[in-house]
Amino acid sequence: MNSTPRQRVRDALDHRQPDRIPIDFGSSFITGIHCSVVAELRRHYGLEERLVKVVEPYQMLGLVEDDLKDAMGIDVTSIFPRKTIFGFPNEKWKEFRTPWKQVVLVSDHFRYKVESNGDVYIHPAGDTSAPFSGHMPASSYFFDTIVRQEPYDEDHLNVEDNLEEFGLMTEEDKAYWRREAEALRGTRRAVLTHLGGTCLGDIALVPAPFLPHPKGVRGIEDWYMILVSRPDYVKEIYNRQSAIALKNLETLHGIVGDLLDVVVVCGTDFGTQNSQFCSVETYRDLWMPYYKRMNDWIHTHTTWKTFKHSCGAVDPFIEPFIESGFDILNPVQCSADGMEPGHLKRSYGDRITFWGGGVNTQKTLPFGTPDEVRAEVRKRCEVFGPGGGFVFNAIHNVQARTPVENVVAMIDAVRQP
Amino acid sequence: MSEMNALSAAVEKGKRNDAKLLTQQLLDAGHKPLDIVEQGLVPGMSAIGEKFKNNEVFVPEMLIAARAMKECMILLEPLLAKAGIKPKYTAVIGTVQGDLHDIGKNLVAMMWKGANIGVIDLGTNVPPEKFVEAIKAHNAQAVGLSALLTTTMPAMKTTVDAIRAAGLTSTKILIGGAPVTAEYAKEIGADAYGTDAASAVDSLLALLEA
Numbered sequence: 085m086n087s088t089p090r091q092r093v094r095d096a097l098d099h100r101q102p103d104r105i106p107i108d109f110g111s112s113f114i115t116g117i118h119c120s121v122v123a124e125l126r127r128h129y130g131l132e133e134r135l136v137k138v139v140e141p142y143q144m145l146g147l148v149e150d151d152l153k154d155a156m157g158i159d160v161t162s163i164f165p166r167k168t169i170f171g172f173p174n175e176k177w178k179e180f181r182t183p184w185k186q187v188v189l190v191s192d193h194f195r196y197k198v199e200s201n202g203d204v205y206i207h208p209a210g211d212t213s214a215p216f217s218g219h220m221p222a223s224s225y226f227f228d229t230i231v232r233q234e235p236y237d238e239d240h241l242n243v244e245d246n247l248e249e250f251g252l253m254t255e256e257d258k259a260y261w262r263r264e265a266e267a268l269r270g271t272r273r274a275v276l277t278h279l280g281g282t283c284l285g286d287i288a289l290v291p292a293p294f295l296p297h298p299k300g301v302r303g304i305e306d307w308y309m310i311l312v313s314r315p316d317y318v319k320e321i322y323n324r325q326s327a328i329a330l331k332n333l334e335t336l337h338g339i340v341g342d343l344l345d346v347v348v349v350c351g352t353d354f355g356t357q358n359s360q361f362c363s364v365e366t367y368r369d370l371w372m373p374y375y376k377r378m379n380d381w382i383h384t385h386t387t388w389k390t391f392k393h394s395c396g397a398v399d400p401f402i403e404p405f406i407e408s409g410f411d412i413l414n415p416v417q418c419s420a421d422g423m424e425p426g427h428l429k430r431s432y433g434d435r436i437t438f439w440g441g442g443v444n445t446q447k448t449l450p451f452g453t454p455d456e457v458r459a460e461v462r463k464r465c466e467v468f469g470p471g472g473g474f475v476f477n478a479i480h481n482v483q484a485r486t487p488v489e490n491v492v493a494m495i496d497a498v499r500q501p
Numbered sequence: 502m503s504e505m506n507a508l509s510a511a512v513e514k515g516k517r518n519d520a521k522l523l524t525q526q527l528l529d530a531g532h533k534p535l536d537i538v539e540q541g542l543v544p545g546m547s548a549i550g551e552k553f554k555n556n557e558v559f560v561p562e563m564l565i566a567a568r569a570m571k572e573c574m575i576l577l578e579p580l581l582a583k584a585g586i587k588p589k590y591t592a593v594i595g596t597v598q599g600d601l602h603d604i605g606k607n608l609v610a611m612m613w614k615g616a617n618i619g620v621i622d623l624g625t626n627v628p629p630e631k632f633v634e635a636i637k638a639h640n641a642q643a644v645g646l647s648a649l650l651t652t653t654m655p656a657m658k659t660t661v662d663a664i665r666a667a668g669l670t671s672t673k674i675l676i677g678g679a680p681v682t683a684e685y686a687k688e689i690g691a692d693a694y695g696t697d698a699a700s701a702v703d704s705l706l707a708l709l710e711a
Contacts, residue, residue: 219601221598221599221600221601221626222599223598223599223653223656224599224600224601224626224650224652224653225650225652226650226652228601228602304604305564305604305607308560308561308564309561309564309565309568311561312515312561312562312565313515313565356560356697357679357696357697358696358697359556359559359697360556360559361559361560361561362559362560362561363559366559445651446651446679446680447680447682450651451651483650483651483652484652485651485652
């Protein structure tokens with residue numbers, strides 16, 4: 085007998101064999117689909133013609149609506165954070181013509197300027213008086229952060245400056261969560277959300293593209309350097325940040341209860357293509373105590389599963405991730421050094437769920453043939469699928485310019501192995 | 502330990518204040534600026550690069566070492582310029598058109614500078630013609646192209662084509678970035694692919710000294 089999508093995901097997360105491999109696309113900002121590909125998928129499946137909503141304007145991810153989820157057999161839905169990475173709520177949708185000439189829907193607070201060369205610049209928090217915090221070149225498909233780093237003295241830093249974005253949930257936040265939770269009551273799908281403020285030192289968030297005038301250490305290289313030169317400062321940020329997060333977790337749990345199945349705790353990347361961004365010892369010292377504090381709270385008080393995203397060659401980090409209380413690893417970049425699927429499944433497969441790893445989005449999915457995609461997907465499902473512990477997703481978001489027939493070949497291969 | 506060795510060690514450890522002090526002491530003691538670069542700074546950067554390749558240190562340690570060297574160079578550069586001394590090789594570097602991600606590119610630029618290669622950093626989102634202009638203007642022997650995204654990889658090919666079409670057939674072209682591979686370098690006619698910032702030094706020197 086067929087399970088409900090939610091039961092299918094819960095089985096996989098509990099390391100029990102589900103009736104089929106559960107699938108996620110579009111539930112998070114790291115398991116999503118570029119808005120141009122969402123539009124093509126809607127056309128492919130013959131769904132009602134409508135403009136795609138951009139739920140995540142930084143990476144220009146499109147909303148995967150319920151009709152597309154049904155068509156693709158997607159088992160996960162989500163509550164997105166109230167505000168985007170550019171600091172504004174997604175509401176009062178308006179049309180926006182992208183540099184690649186697609187008309188999409190964006191929030192009315194998406195305030196931007198198009199230069200004569202076609203480059204797009206976006207303001208933080210919809211505040212047109214603040215300097216731009218994002219830039220999308222005319223030939224690009226995504227925004228990137230404009231780092232706004234004020235001069236600072238590394239020996240005299242004020243921790244408050246790097247904590248500006250972390251605060252207790254406001255009444256508006258709580259009302260948003262109540263509305264969203266209400267709308268999802270009775271859903272047949274598993275529910276995922278991104279927690280706010282639990283992400284420790286994610287290099288996409290450090291420059292604070294959502295703040296009008298960020299203070300503290302905000303440059304990418306500046307941040308990496310203080311990990312070595314001022315670990316005391318970084319620890320104090322994480323300590324204060326996680327203390328605030330615990331209070332918010334309690335509030336959130338009071339609102340949504342056990343509606344949630346999966347919470348994305350952190351997206352900090354610890355891996356490069358062939359190495360890591362720091363040693364395991366540094367991870368244990370700087371990050372693990374604070375991750376553990378938040379994950380332990382979640383496990384003690386809720387039924388939620390904790391989700392850790394980290395790109396790259398993180399094989400040496402998987403054991404410490406498990407010790408830190410993470411239940412799920414994403415995106416499982418199998419092409420990176422040491423990330424061979426069979427090794428991962430054998431070594432950690434009964435203790436952590438692989439949410440991703442389904443197909444290479446740097447090579448096979450955008451540049452391969454549908455047959456190559458099918459072959460890779462089948463192989464991954466054979467290795468990762470047995471005994472649960474696997475939710476199918478590509479390795480990170482499906483990028484712009486990915487042929488739609490490859491995405492369809494991928495989905496068909498998971499559903500009809 | 503000689504002061505020169507102490508300078509190398511300070512750079513390797515990223516101790517910028519010590520490194521600056523030692524540079525000044527060496528200058529005061531009459532050492533030539535070029536000797537300080539070649540015997541003090543370059544060995545320090547080379548040592549950290551080796552450890553990086555062996556996964557003994559990581560990006561943050563490389564960055565603080567490069568910062569220490571950079572601060573020493575602020576003392577040395579005017580003196581080198583005054584004496585008319587230029588690095589033996591010059592390389593242009595940038596991220597290709599459409600790509601704004603520059604962590605990798607910056608690391609490679611730092612490591613090249615650390616090997617006393619003159620680096621003309623064109624920044625991010627660089628159109629092919631800008632690479633061509635800069636190679637010609639600076640008589641650069643090599644160029645480094647970086648891309649993080651699958652969507653901007655095609656701009657690498659356009660750039661390689663533009664460089665070759667401009668008659669710059671002997672300019673060595675190195676490419677790198679997360680989705681880039683050695684096969685892709687071959688496919689688009691680049692001379693080499695760098696797996697990481699430290700290897701990019703070896704690759705460049707191997708091409709230039711071949």
